[in-house]
């Protein structure tokens with residue numbers, strides 16, 4: 506059944522369109538695509554009739570799991586077995602996009618449902634989405650929209666605040682904390698490093714107010730105050746504006762390990778090897794870390810992650826750890842960008858972020874590798 510639903514989206518989603526055959530890193534390559542049960546059964550019925558399209562291209566994964574019931578097999582260069590020589594999907598060409606699995610139909614869109622409202626954003630593993638998200642130079646805006654949504658639908662997370670006891674600050678003040686932190690990063694004043702310090706400062710304050718059993722209305726008015734103060738006033742609240750970065754030796758050794766990691770996709774390894782070959786020396790690396798010319802890229806990355814991961818509900822049981830998990834990607838990408846010798850490297854860093862996310866989001870082994878290594882970098 507298809508229904509018209511209201512959706513809350515970042516504005517860039519209104520312009521997103523798959524660029525299909527001209528895509529430099531099609532989503533049909535580099536990972537095995539999950540096939541939901543309904544789609545698998547539909548394809549299975551056609552195996553005899555459409556032998557050349559379907560035979561030997563699907564594998565059962567977990568018959569207990571409706572969304573991850575089967576997966577596509579890959580052929581040479583890790584490409585989906587359904588991708589033809591014109592870089593088009595055989596299933597879509599023959600049967601139309603309605604016939605695609607839920608993952609293929611919706612990718613790179615990610616849906617959450619929060620208190621009955623659909624929220625849609627896009628993952629950075631798609632090159633076209635990555636460009637739209639990261640190249641925004643103005644405010645990162647959100648808008649309301651309408652969309653036809655079918656029930657064959659892969660929702661990442663459903664959150665209903667009424668179902669939860671307000672026993673944790675993230676449940677009690679989810680909306681308020683998320684929008685206050687997004688507002689800090691969206692401010693057109695101040696440097697990104699100051700916004701990071703300020704957001705940590707407020708999150709620490711909120712944690713201690715919660716731990717000290719402050720009244721709800723007191724925390725509520727504190728959160729309202731976060732939105733009302735102007736940036737200059739807010740930044741003056743921070744006495745110790747310390748800003749971290751990843752040390753030169755550590756980022757080099759991380760990239761070497763990444764280059765040897767069997768779970769990293771080929772494009773990511775190529776990018777890493779190019780960087781290692783012509784990298785900056787330590788002096789230039791440290792100078793470049795101070796350069797804020799491309800900080801809008803990281804600001805967009807941070808806001809997109811806050812929105813998509815439903816921060817502060819992003820499952821770390823501590824609102825500061827949850828924020829730090831989002832920020833650690835910023836430190837990583839800023840360090841990688843500071844190794845580039847060129848002064849104009851906007852496209853390179855966007856490509857690096859995109860290929861990184863392709864492994865990070867679609868390969869469990871790579872995800873484990875990253876989680877293990879990143880803690881040693883920070």
Ligand code: SF4
Pocket residue numbers: 522523524525528529530531532533612613630631632633634
């Ligand atoms: S990665 Fe994005 S732009 Fe490329 S084919 Fe897939 S959806 Fe389209």
